[in-house]
Amino acid sequence: MKHTEKEIQLLKDEVKLMWKLVISQLENAKKAMLNNDIALATKIIRNENDVNTFELKVDNLCENFIALNNPVAIDLRLALSLIKISSSLERIGDFTDGIARFITDKECETLDPDLIERLNIEKMFDTLLGMLLDGFVAFETEQTKVSEKIISKDDQVDEIYNNVFETLATHIKNNPAQTICMLKLLLLIRKLERIGDHNNNIVEEIVFFVDARVLKHSGSNNF
Amino acid sequence: MIEAKNVNFYYHTFHALKDINMQIEDNSVTALIGPSGCGKSTFLRLFNRMNDEIDGAKLTGECLINNENIYHKSVQVDLLRKNVGMVFQKPNPFPKSILENVAYGLRVNGINNKQLIEEKVKESLTAAALWNEVKDKLHKSAFELSGGQQQRLCIARALAVSPSILLMDEPASALDPISTAKIEELIFELKQRYTIIIVTHNMQQAARVSDKTGFFMYGELVEHSETKKMFLAPDKTETQNYITGRFG
Amino acid sequence: MIISKKTKEQIAFAIFRILGIITLGVLIWILGFICFNGISVMSWDFIFSYPEEGMTSGGIFPAIVGTLYLVLGSIIIAFPLGVMSAIYTVEYAKNNWVTKLIRIMTNNLASIPSIVFGLFGMTLFVNTLAFGDSIIAGSLTLSLLILPVVIRTTEEALKAVPNTYRTGSMALGANKIQTIKRIILPTAFPNIITGLVLSIGRVSGETAPILFTVVAYFLPKLPSSIFDQVMALPYHLYVLATSGTDIEKSRPVAYGTALVLIIIVLLMNTVAGVIKNQFQKNKK
Numbered sequence: 001m002k003h004t005e006k007e008i009q010l011l012k013d014e015v016k017l018m019w020k021l022v023i024s025q026l027e028n029a030k031k032a033m034l035n036n037d038i039a040l041a042t043k044i045i046r047n048e049n050d051v052n053t054f055e056l057k058v059d060n061l062c063e064n065f066i067a068l069n070n071p072v073a074i075d076l077r078l079a080l081s082l083i084k085i086s087s088s089l090e091r092i093g094d095f096t097d098g099i100a101r102f103i104t105d106k107e108c109e110t111l112d113p114d115l116i117e118r119l120n121i122e123k124m125f126d127t128l129l130g131m132l133l134d135g136f137v138a139f140e141t142e143q144t145k146v147s148e149k150i151i152s153k154d155d156q157v158d159e160i161y162n163n164v165f166e167t168l169a170t171h172i173k174n175n176p177a178q179t180i181c182m183l184k185l186l187l188l189i190r191k192l193e194r195i196g197d198h199n200n201n202i203v204e205e206i207v208f209f210v211d212a213r214v215l216k217h218s219g220s221n222n223f
Numbered sequence: 224m225i226e227a228k229n230v231n232f233y234y235h236t237f238h239a240l241k242d243i244n245m246q247i248e249d250n251s252v253t254a255l256i257g258p259s260g261c262g263k264s265t266f267l268r269l270f271n272r273m274n275d276e277i278d279g280a281k282l283t284g285e286c287l288i289n290n291e292n293i294y295h296k297s298v299q300v301d302l303l304r305k306n307v308g309m310v311f312q313k314p315n316p317f318p319k320s321i322l323e324n325v326a327y328g329l330r331v332n333g334i335n336n337k338q339l340i341e342e343k344v345k346e347s348l349t350a351a352a353l354w355n356e357v358k359d360k361l362h363k364s365a366f367e368l369s370g371g372q373q374q375r376l377c378i379a380r381a382l383a384v385s386p387s388i389l390l391m392d393e394p395a396s397a398l399d400p401i402s403t404a405k406i407e408e409l410i411f412e413l414k415q416r417y418t419i420i421i422v423t424h425n426m427q428q429a430a431r432v433s434d435k436t437g438f439f440m441y442g443e444l445v446e447h448s449e450t451k452k453m454f455l456a457p458d459k460t461e462t463q464n465y466i467t468g469r470f471g
Numbered sequence: 472m473i474i475s476k477k478t479k480e481q482i483a484f485a486i487f488r489i490l491g492i493i494t495l496g497v498l499i500w501i502l503g504f505i506c507f508n509g510i511s512v513m514s515w516d517f518i519f520s521y522p523e524e525g526m527t528s529g530g531i532f533p534a535i536v537g538t539l540y541l542v543l544g545s546i547i548i549a550f551p552l553g554v555m556s557a558i559y560t561v562e563y564a565k566n567n568w569v570t571k572l573i574r575i576m577t578n579n580l581a582s583i584p585s586i587v588f589g590l591f592g593m594t595l596f597v598n599t600l601a602f603g604d605s606i607i608a609g610s611l612t613l614s615l616l617i618l619p620v621v622i623r624t625t626e627e628a629l630k631a632v633p634n635t636y637r638t639g640s641m642a643l644g645a646n647k648i649q650t651i652k653r654i655i656l657p658t659a660f661p662n663i664i665t666g667l668v669l670s671i672g673r674v675s676g677e678t679a680p681i682l683f684t685v686v687a688y689f690l691p692k693l694p695s696s697i698f699d700q701v702m703a704l705p706y707h708l709y710v711l712a713t714s715g716t717d718i719e720k721s722r723p724v725a726y727g728t729a730l731v732l733i734i735i736v737l738l739m740n741t742v743a744g745v746i747k748n749q750f751q752k753n754k755k
Contacts, residue, residue: 067430067454068430070430271642273638278566301644301645301646315636315638327640330653331649
């Protein structure tokens with residue numbers, strides 16, 4: 001293998017490790033949320049530091065790769081997209097951390113499982129995990145056929161998000177004591193919605209890397 | 224380890240190197256960059272004493288290899304040059320067969336055992352990533368090879384006398400991109416076993432192949448640091464101006 | 472009138488072509504003339520027998536042998552000496568005023584008339600060193616004559632060896648002598664041979680330097696040592712053409728002699744050329 005190819009492999013490996021960590025963080029967040037597992041939530045908060053370290057490392061590797069190897073074409077696209085992907089992954093990590101902090105919040109220790117059910121939060125988590133995992137596979141195999149499918153999943157997330165207001169408003173009306181907690185829950189759901197957006201960004205970067213196509217700001221009618 | 228201590232070098236009255244201090248670790252690649260006439264080639268040639276041949280050359284300070292001053296009068300220049308191989312800008316194979324080109328260094332160093340020479344030739348050509356291309360025409364003239372092959376032959380020729388240090392003076396500047404890439408790949412391989420100092424005008428090349436980079440200007444060593452650092456965040460403005468092409 | 476660039480070029484080339492043809496024509500005419508007049512006396516007998524009847528008939532064998540001896544003798548002396556001097560001035564001597572002086576002197580030496588060499592040779596070798604009129608005195612004199620040619624051509628040949636060979640060799644730990652012996656001389660050899668060829672032509676054709684140092688008008692036997700006199704083709708030719716017993720009668724013999732001289736020179740050039748090519752083929 002040529003020297004440059006080795007460097008690229010190293011770079012990809014590092015990003016994949018980061019990706020896997022973020023996936024497991026989100027998975028744990030889902031479990032912790034549904035089971036109200038404070039220990040697991042604490043673990044997520046602890047791991048957040050590793051996600052940040054990964055971002056710095058990937059950025060550093062990309063900077064060196066660009067500075068030393070003067071990449072062009074697909075190599076350049078890879079380096080540029082990895083910088084953005086790592087930044088998106090880090091943001092997802094941040095949101096996950098925020099979710100974990102909500103779970104450990106003493107004020108909202110007991111949430112009505114029925115409410116969680118009605119808000120469709122599990123579905124939201126599953127959709128997001130599916131997107132993140134599909135993105136990982138798309139990057140690993142350098143196949144962009146599934147990109148359309150991944151991005152359309154974000155619409156499902158948005159739909160769930162749009163429906164939570166009414167449910168929450170009703171709940172607050174019936175349980176005014178839980179208002180603050182409900183507002184915090186709304187922020188949590190908002191975070192999940194943002195994770196979906198970042199997943200979309202990641203997919204767009206993968207398409208830019210593999211196919212040299214720019215999907216950003218082009219709307220879904222392009223598919 | 225290679226070390227330059229307070230090195231000053233003059234051609235007659237021209238002060239070509241000004242108070243250079245530099246340390247180079249074993250099994251590393253150090254690139255020397257800088258504008259033409261900045262003294263980087265002169266500095267390179269100090270370490271196999273190729274500057275000795277030049278009229279009006281004068282050196283002060285110390286050049287050390289493994290803590291031994293190579294300009295001490297007890298040092299035998301031919302033995303030094305055996306230990307410090309050199310590859311030149313233009314491929315310069317001798318008008319001899321491929322085999323005899325590689326064997327030359329052995330022969331002048333008194334080795335005439337045919338079997339030993341053949342072994343060494345094969346070993347060196349393999350190390351220079353040329354063996355597969357020339358193994359069936361070892362007795363053909365070296366001039367039948369392409370430019371890139373000739374340069375790798377010259378590298379093999381230098382390796383044949385088992386040096387520990389390789390000096391390369393713009394080894395790829397006369398070659399096409401494909402041959403250049405091959406030479407660069409070769410440098411990565413050779414790094415495992417040799418200490419390499421390479422002078423290059425090609426900044427990308429310096430960035431790609433070297434661990435550390437020294438930037439020379441007007442005979443001074445402006446900056447010497449990790450290549451990664453040099454090409455991402457150099458300490459000196461002069462370095463930044465040069466590597467970004469803003470110089471002059 | 473405006474002449475177009477193209478027409479100008481055509482006119483210039485036409486002039487060059489005509490001049491070239493004239494030169495070639497003259498050469499062919501001379502050679503043809505000598506061949507035509509000399510061919511009548513040519514036979515194995517002419518080459519391998521002695522002159523007879525006051526040189527109006529018979530052969531020129533002693534003169535051929537004499538010329539060969541002189542060529543051989545002068546080359547043996549001048550060639551190593553000249554090559555070594557050239558190696559010194561090109562490879563060793565620093566480029567200072569001494570070297571420059573040597574170079575100027577060498578060039579001057581080349582332009583001294585050959586009769587002066589003859590007189591010098593007579594004074595030094597024949598009289599002072601008391602070699603007498605002999606092959607050794609003649610060869611020494613001739614070698615002085617061709618020394619500048621050998622030095623100049625060898626110098627040029629050495630300078631034509633790319634400097635990168637020298638640095639390449641030195642960088643591998645070779646010293647100067649090894650570099651010269653193994654790289655520079657083999658590379659320069661074909662061009663050095665050119666100098667040798669020029670010298671052979673010069674030596675075999677010169678009359679003046681041998682006039683006072685070696686040649687005899689007529690010798691009934693071949694030389695037995697280097698201290699003997701010999702006959703030589705150019706001098707023989709000169710004598711036949713100017714002061715023979717019967718100039719008119721010996722004219723065919725004179726043309727025959729000239730033809731043999733030309734053939735010998737051509738033959739030696741050819742041999743040198745073959746050596747040169749052989750060497751070039753091996754090296755390149």
